[in-house]
Amino acid sequence: MSGPHSLERVVIVGAGFAGFHAARTLARLARGAVEIVLVNPNDYFLYFPLLPEVTAGILEPRRVTVPLATGCPGVRFVLGTVYGVDRVCRRVAYLDARGDHQSLGYDRLVITVGSVNKLLPIPGVAERAYGFRSMAEALYLRDHLIREVEIANTADDPERRAACRTFVVVGAGYTGTEVAAHGQLLTKDAAERCPGLGDRQVRWLLVDHAPRLLPELDPRLSHAAHKVLAKRGVEIRLRTTVEEASYEGVRLSDGEFVPSRTLIWCVGVRPDPVIEDLGLTTIRGRLVVDAYLNVPGHPEIYACGDAAAVPDLTRPGEITGMTAQHAQRQGKRVAHNIAASYGHGTRKPYKHRNLGFVVDLAGWRAAANIRGVALSGVPAKVLAGGYHLMAIPGNRLRIAADWTLETVLPRQVVRLGLVPPASVRLAATADAPAPAGAVRRTS
Incomplete structure (x- = not known):
C-alpha cells in the first residue's frame, strides 16, 4: 500500500474499542507503507466490559488493560489529549503528558474519542455521584464500597450506620446492572468480616x-x-428516578428519601465534549459520517465508535448504538x-449483524441473548466468559487464572487507597474542557 508520497501519516485520536482496532488492523494492512x-x-x-470484575476484586486491574506498545505493533503511540483540529493545515493540537501544548500533522485523520459519563441536571448529582467509565473510577469505587462497610461496622450512630451500608445505583442497563450485581456480593463479603454489623446486612437499590x-x-x-438480583436482596425500583442528591442521601421520584453515602451513576454516556467544538456537523453530539465512516466534505477525515453518528444500514434512518460491539467493528x-483510499482493496459501507449481548450477574449467574437465543444462569455465565476471552486482545491466560482462583479461594477484601x-x-469526569486559551479548530 502506498500513497502519493512516501509514508503519509494517518493519525488516530483515541484508543478505545474503535481506535485500538482501527490502529491494529491498519498496521496489519499497511505493513509499514504509511505512518x-x-x-x-x-x-x-x-x-x-470486565471493569465491574475489577471493582469486585475478581480481576487484577492490569488484566483488563492491553499495552498499546505491544497491542498495536507497527503503530507509533503518542501520550496526549487532543483538544483541537486545524482542518486547513491538517494538524491536531494536543496536551502531552507534561501538560505542554503540542501539534501533529496528518494526511488522514480518524476521530475515535469515545464517550464520557452522561450528566443530567439533577440537583446534587454532579457533586455527589460517582461514574463508572474508567479504571480510576472502578478502583476508587472498590475502595469506597469496602470503606463504607468498615465505617458502618464501627459507627455508634444508627442513622450513620444505616447510611454507610446503603448503596444506590442509578441506571439498570448493562453497566448499572453488572455494577449492582458485583458490588452487592463484594459488600456482602466485606460485611461478613465485620462482626459489629451483626445481622444488619448491606442494602442495595437499583433505580431506573x-x-x-x-x-x-x-x-x-x-x-x-x-429474579437473580431480587433473590440476593437488591431492591429494584423501576419507573423511578433520582430527584435530588446530597451528602445525607438521595430523594427518589416516588417521594422516598434514602439515607446513603454512595450514589453510583450509570445512566448512560454521551460523546466526548470535544466533538462539539470541532466545527463539524453533529447529531446528538456525534459527528455525522456517511456509511463509509467518512465526514461529508472532508474525505481525509473519518470517525467511528461513540464519537460518530454512523448510519445503521439494517434500520434505515437510524444510527448505530453506542456499544463496544459497534465500535470494534467500525x-x-x-x-x-483507509487502506482502500491508498489503493489497497475496495472501500465498503459499514453494515453489521447483531451477535447478541451478554450480561454478567456475578457469581455463577449471567443473562445472554445470542442471535435470538435467550440463555440464563450457568450456561450464560460460561458463554459470557468464553466470549470475553475471545474478544479481549490479550491477557487471556491471566484472566482465566484469576477466574479459576476466584472459584477456590476466598475473595480478598482490602482497600488500596490509590485514587x-x-x-x-461525576462533575470531574463528565467533561474534558480544553486548556485555557486553546484554539479548538480552524475552519
Whole structure:
C-alpha cells in the first residue's frame, strides 16, 4: 500500500474499542507503507466490559488493560489529549503528558474519542455521584464500597450506620446492572468480616425510569436478571428516578428519601465534549459520517465508535448504538476503507449483524441473548466468559487464572487507597474542557 508520497501519516485520536482496532488492523494492512500514529491519554486499551470484575476484586486491574506498545505493533503511540483540529493545515493540537501544548500533522485523520459519563441536571448529582467509565473510577469505587462497610461496622450512630451500608445505583442497563450485581456480593463479603454489623446486612437499590431491567434485552432475560438480583436482596425500583442528591442521601421520584453515602451513576454516556467544538456537523453530539465512516466534505477525515453518528444500514434512518460491539467493528472497517483510499482493496459501507449481548450477574449467574437465543444462569455465565476471552486482545491466560482462583479461594477484601475521591466525582469526569486559551479548530 502506498500513497502519493512516501509514508503519509494517518493519525488516530483515541484508543478505545474503535481506535485500538482501527490502529491494529491498519498496521496489519499497511505493513509499514504509511505512518500510523495513535494519540491517547493512557498507554493502554481498556477492555471495559470486565471493569465491574475489577471493582469486585475478581480481576487484577492490569488484566483488563492491553499495552498499546505491544497491542498495536507497527503503530507509533503518542501520550496526549487532543483538544483541537486545524482542518486547513491538517494538524491536531494536543496536551502531552507534561501538560505542554503540542501539534501533529496528518494526511488522514480518524476521530475515535469515545464517550464520557452522561450528566443530567439533577440537583446534587454532579457533586455527589460517582461514574463508572474508567479504571480510576472502578478502583476508587472498590475502595469506597469496602470503606463504607468498615465505617458502618464501627459507627455508634444508627442513622450513620444505616447510611454507610446503603448503596444506590442509578441506571439498570448493562453497566448499572453488572455494577449492582458485583458490588452487592463484594459488600456482602466485606460485611461478613465485620462482626459489629451483626445481622444488619448491606442494602442495595437499583433505580431506573424504565419499566424493566435491561430494557435492551429480551424480556425473558430481563425477568431472569430481575429474579437473580431480587433473590440476593437488591431492591429494584423501576419507573423511578433520582430527584435530588446530597451528602445525607438521595430523594427518589416516588417521594422516598434514602439515607446513603454512595450514589453510583450509570445512566448512560454521551460523546466526548470535544466533538462539539470541532466545527463539524453533529447529531446528538456525534459527528455525522456517511456509511463509509467518512465526514461529508472532508474525505481525509473519518470517525467511528461513540464519537460518530454512523448510519445503521439494517434500520434505515437510524444510527448505530453506542456499544463496544459497534465500535470494534467500525474500527476495523475504517482501517480497511483507509487502506482502500491508498489503493489497497475496495472501500465498503459499514453494515453489521447483531451477535447478541451478554450480561454478567456475578457469581455463577449471567443473562445472554445470542442471535435470538435467550440463555440464563450457568450456561450464560460460561458463554459470557468464553466470549470475553475471545474478544479481549490479550491477557487471556491471566484472566482465566484469576477466574479459576476466584472459584477456590476466598475473595480478598482490602482497600488500596490509590485514587483520590475528587478525581472521580461525576462533575470531574463528565467533561474534558480544553486548556485555557486553546484554539479548538480552524475552519
